[in-house]
Structure formats: structure tokens, C-alpha cells
Amino acid sequence: MTFLEGIKKAGVVGAGGAGFPTHIKLDTQAKTLIINGIECEPLLKTDKFLIRRFSEALIQGALAIGKHLKAQDIVIAIKEKNKKEIEQLQRCLKPGEVSLKIHPVGDFYPAGDEQMLVREVMAETVAPGKIPLSKGVVITNVATVLDIVHQQPVTHRVMTIGGEVNQPCLIKVPIGTDLQSCIEAAGGPKISDYHALTGGPMMGQLCPRSELSRTYVTKTMGGLILLPSHHPIIQHHHLSISHCLKRAASVCIQCRMCTDLCPRYLNGHPLHPHLVMRSVAFGKITMESSKSALLCCACGICEHFACPMGLSPKMINESVKSTLMQGGVKWVNTEEAFQEVHPQRSYRKIPTERLIQRLGLSIYETDVPETLQSLTPDKVVIPLKQHIGVLAKPVVENGDKVVVGQLIASVGTDLGSEIHSSLDGTVKKVEKDYIMVERS
Ligand code: SF4
Ligand code: SF4
Numbered sequence: 027m028t029f030l031e032g033i034k035k036a037g038v039v040g041a042g043g044a045g046f047p048t049h050i051k052l053d054t055q056a057k058t059l060i061i062n063g064i065e066c067e068p069l070l071k072t073d074k075f076l077i078r079r080f081s082e083a084l085i086q087g088a089l090a091i092g093k094h095l096k097a098q099d100i101v102i103a104i105k106e107k108n109k110k111e112i113e114q115l116q117r118c119l120k121p122g123e124v125s126l127k128i129h130p131v132g133d134f135y136p137a138g139d140e141q142m143l144v145r146e147v148m149a150e151t152v153a154p155g156k157i158p159l160s161k162g163v164v165i166t167n168v169a170t171v172l173d174i175v176h177q178q179p180v181t182h183r184v185m186t187i188g189g190e191v192n193q194p195c196l197i198k199v200p201i202g203t204d205l206q207s208c209i210e211a212a213g214g215p216k217i218s219d220y221h222a223l224t225g226g227p228m229m230g231q232l233c234p235r236s237e238l239s240r241t242y243v244t245k246t247m248g249g250l251i252l253l254p255s256h257h258p259i260i261q262h263h264h265l266s267i268s269h270c271l272k273r274a275a276s277v278c279i280q281c282r283m284c285t286d287l288c289p290r291y292l293n294g295h296p297l298h299p300h301l302v303m304r305s306v307a308f309g310k311i312t313m314e315s316s317k318s319a320l321l322c323c324a325c326g327i328c329e330h331f332a333c334p335m336g337l338s339p340k341m342i343n344e345s346v347k348s349t350l351m352q353g354g355v356k357w358v359n360t361e362e363a364f365q366e367v368h369p370q371r372s373y374r375k376i377p378t379e380r381l382i383q384r385l386g387l388s389i390y391e392t393d394v395p396e397t398l399q400s401l402t403p404d405k406v407v408i409p410l411k412q413h414i415g416v417l418a419k420p421v422v423e424n425g426d427k428v429v430v431g432q433l434i435a436s437v438g439t440d441l442g443s444e445i446h447s448s449l450d451g452t453v454k455k456v457e458k459d460y461i462m463v464e465r466s
Contacts, residue, residue, distance in 0.1 A: 029090070030049045030094075034049035034444065036173065036180055036444070037245070039170070039412065039414075040166070040167060041246055042248065043246065044414055045246045045414055051166075056097050058162060059101070059163075060102075060166075062143060062165050063077050063111070064105060064137045066137045066139075067228055068226060068378060069186065070186045070249040071186045071196060071394055072185060073167070073168045073248070075398070077108075077111040078111055078114050081111075083175050083176070085118050086175055087175030088126060089125075091164075091166060092126070097125075100125055100126040100127070102126070102127070103143055105132070107133045116128065131143075132375065136327070137375075140157070141295075141323070142289060148163065151293055151295075155358075179431040179444075181201055181431055181447070181448040182448060185199060188250075189253050190220050190252040190390075192212065192213030194390075195394050195395060196394055196399065197400065197401055198401070199401045200403065200406050200449055201244060202243060203242060204241065205222060205241045205243070207403050208243065209250070211399060212399075216252075219235075219256075221252075221260045222251065223259070225247065225248065225249055226249055244412040258385075259387075262330075270338040270342055271342065274307035274337055275308060277335045278300075278335065279335060280300055281300075281334065285301070287374055289375075293368075295365070297318045299342075302318060302346060303342060306346060317355065319342075320357040321357060322344070330381075331384055405463065406449050406462070408448060410435050410459050413442055413443040415442030415443065418444065423453065424453055426453045428452070428453060430448060430449060448463075449463045
């Protein structure tokens with residue numbers, strides 16, 4: 027079996043983002059491999075733990091991927107403040123492993139964004155609308171590297187459970203575990219009126235309290251953060267797009283702070299959220315201004331940090347972006363699209379600590395125990411689409427006995443990722459979009 031066939035068979039997807047199938051992403055050659063160990067979302071501690079606990083495996087995985095890509099440089103990017111993790115990695119580096127370097131990055135948000143990483147590590151700008159590979163760079167998240175190096179089907183996820191729980195912790199859970207069980211494993215909620223965010227507070231998705239027992243851990247879920255229902259971040263998620271547009275039309279003062287602090291704009295991309303706000307809110311939509319929304323990475327700086335009026339440029343950008351994409355509009359680079367990195371970029375980076383204060387999350391920024399908790403639920407509901415691509419098709423039937431790691435759904439040769447059982451048990455339900463397995 028080739029390196030890529032092994033990755034496909036194990037169902038590995040990009041664990042830090044949208045779940046792009048890794049065997050497709052790595053089906054290339056690259057000059058540079060960057061292992062993304064930044065984990066810039068506030069409150070998440072998953073990747074840092076994985077680096078500490080599995081530093082040797084991480085280095086071996088990085089070297090194996092680098093060899094496959096024929097990369098000249100292999101870099102592990104990590105925040106310079108994470109001294110323990112850097113020391114641990116350095117201890118595991120063998121004298122001959124000169125092709126692998128540890129690259130400390132400043133503590134700002136969103137340092138882990140792929141375009142930011144290329145800027146920080148290589149001092150280059152990826153052209154607007156392009157991916158890092160256009161610069162000869164492949165970027166892979168820490169958890170993904172470990173999934174590759176372990177060469178086992180991806181059946182579990184290490185997650186940070188934080189916020190309003192009694193015992194914030196790191197936990198290893200079978201994929202398909204319901205989120206309510208994860209919260210109980212972290213000592214239960216501290217308060218009665220709460221909602222959750224899957225992922226981090228800046229880019230995570232809202233999961234209302236009523237949905238927690240019907241929402242399941244996926245391969246891409248690195249954290250679950252509980253916040254009070256009245257918390258501004260939760261309130262923000264409840265805003266409708268029509269409400270955001272009305273507020274934009276009423277109170278956007280065109281101060282352009284959203285643009286001046288936008289990391290993509292500062293990196294030299296022609297993204298001007300204040301112009302998108304102007305054109306959308308005042309009904310003067312021009313293709314030129316609205317198309318720039320396609321360059322937005324949804325980092326949330328504009329609405330959670332920059333805007334003095336509490337408006338929602340990110341949500342409006344996302345709405346414009348989705349309309350454009352549905353209409354088949356794509357970003358096309360022109361001469362003017364290539365701009366220099368902003369001369370004040372380094373002064374306008376948002377320090378993570380300041381961001382945490384602004385978000386009202388400082389009270390939740392606590393250490394978690396080093397011991398990894400584990401959880402074995404009575405049943406798992408495994409989604410058949412945890413990745414970019416097509417739904418995986420079930421290859422098991424009701425009543426089948428399955429074991430952990432057994433293939434239960436496959437994408438064949440289509441774009442997507444194989445799905446495996448995360449429990450030893452019996453298949454109790456096979457639906458178009460999920461398979462339920464009960465523990466034996
Ligand atoms: S920062 Fe807020 S008020 Fe200022 S231009 Fe942007 S959306 Fe408008
Ligand atoms: S979310 Fe806002 S700050 Fe972030 S890239 Fe998009 S426009 Fe820029």
C-alpha cells in the first residue's frame with residue numbers, strides 16, 4: 027500500500043478545519059511543509075497537549091510527510107509563548123534531522139490562518155484567492171499529522187472541553203459521541219442557562235443547549251466551549267442577517283476600522299469589509315466591492331474586535347460570499363489585486379490576551395489537567411459526511427456486529443473520506459447521513 031493509500035484507508039481529513047481529505051491534499055510535491063501547531067482560537071488547548079504528549083510521533087510524521095512531498099524544508103510553526111512544547115520538540119529532534127525546524131510565531135490572532143502562516147514563516151503573501159500550494163507550501167495541522175503517523179483508522183478525537191463546565195479538561199472521545207455526554211464527562215455544566223460553541227469562540231459554530239444531545243463529535247471538532255446564554259458571543263450568533271443589514275444601514279459610520287484591522291487586508295489582499303458594508307447596507311452593490319467578500323477567511327476580527335459600533339461585517343461578508351458562490355462567481359486575480367503587505371501590519375496584529383479580554387473570556391482561561399480523560403458512550407451516531415466531498419455510502423446493515431476501526435461507510439473513488447466504527451457493538455440504524463452503533 028502506498029503512503030497515500032494508507033491515509034485514504036484510515037479516513038484522515040484535515041482535523042483543524044473544514045475536513046479536506048488528506049490523501050488528496052498530499053497528492054502533490056511541495057517545496058515547504060509547515061506543520062500548523064499554532065492553535066490560535068482562544069481557550070483551546072488540544073493541539074498544545076498533542077504536541078507535548080506526542081512530540082516524537084509528530085516529528086516522525088512531519089519527516090514522513092516531508093519525504094513524500096519531496097519538501098526541502100519542514101517547519102513546525104508554534105507560538106513562541108508555548109515554551110514547554112517547544113522544549114519538548116527540541117528534545118525529540120535528533121542531530122541528523124536538520125531539515126526540520128521549529129519556527130516560533132508571535133502570540134496574535136489569527137496566527138494559525140494558512141495565509142498568515144505563509145507570511146510568518148516565509149515572509150511571502152499567497153495571492154488573493156489562491157492556496158498556499160501556489161507558493162509551493164503544504165500546511166497540515168498537528169492532529170492530522172498524528173492521524174497519519176498512527177496509521178490507524180480515525181475513530182477518536184481529542185478535544186478541549188471548557189468554559190462553564192465544572193472541570194475543564196482534555197478528553198479523548200469516540201467520533202459520534204453526543205456533546206451532552208462530553209459535557210457530563212467534564213463535570214457537567216456550572217450553570218443552567220447556557221449554549222455551546224463547537225470549535226473555538228471566534229470561528230466555532232453555535233450549538234444550542236437543546237441540540238447538545240443530538241449533535242455529535244466529528245473528526246474536525248477540537249473543542250467544545252460552554253458559555254452563558256447572555257454572553258455577547260452567544261447573542262451574536264442569534265443575530266439574523268436581515269437584522270445585521272438594518273443595523274449596518276443605520277449605524278455604520280464608515281470608520282473603516284474593520285478594514286484597517288482585517289488580517290487579510292493587512293497581508294496585502296484587496297479585501298475591504300467597510301466597502302462591502304457600504305455597498306450592501308446602502309443598496310449600492312457593485313460587483314467590485316462585493317466580490318472582495320470572497321477573500322474573507324471568517325476570522326471574526328472585524329466584528330468581535332474592530333468595529334466600534336458592534337456591527338457584523340463578517341456575517342455580512344459570509345452572506346455575500348455565499349450568494350456569489352451560489353451564482354458561480356469566482357475570484358479572478360488582476361494586476362491590481364497584487365498589493366504589498368501593509369507597512370503597519372506588524373503593529374496591527376491582535377494580541378491573543380487582548381482579544382480574550384475583549385471577548386469577555388478571561389475567566390475561562392484556566393489550565394486543564396495534564397491527564398487525558400476518556401469516555402466510552404453507550405452509543406455513537408457517526409455522521410457520514412465529516413469532510414469536504416460526497417457523503418460516504420454505508421457498507422454495513424442493521425444488526426451487523428462491528429469493532430472499533432472497522433469500515434462502515436466508503437466514498438469509493440469519489441472525493442471524500444472513509445468512515446469507521448468508533449465502538450465495538452451492533453449497528454442499530456443505517457440512514458443516508460449517519461450510522462448508529464450501540465455498544466455491546
Ligand atoms: S468598523 Fe463598523 S462602523 Fe466602522 S466601517 Fe466597519 S462596519 Fe462600519
Ligand atoms: S472576518 Fe473580517 S477581519 Fe476576518 S478576514 Fe473577514 S473581513 Fe477580514
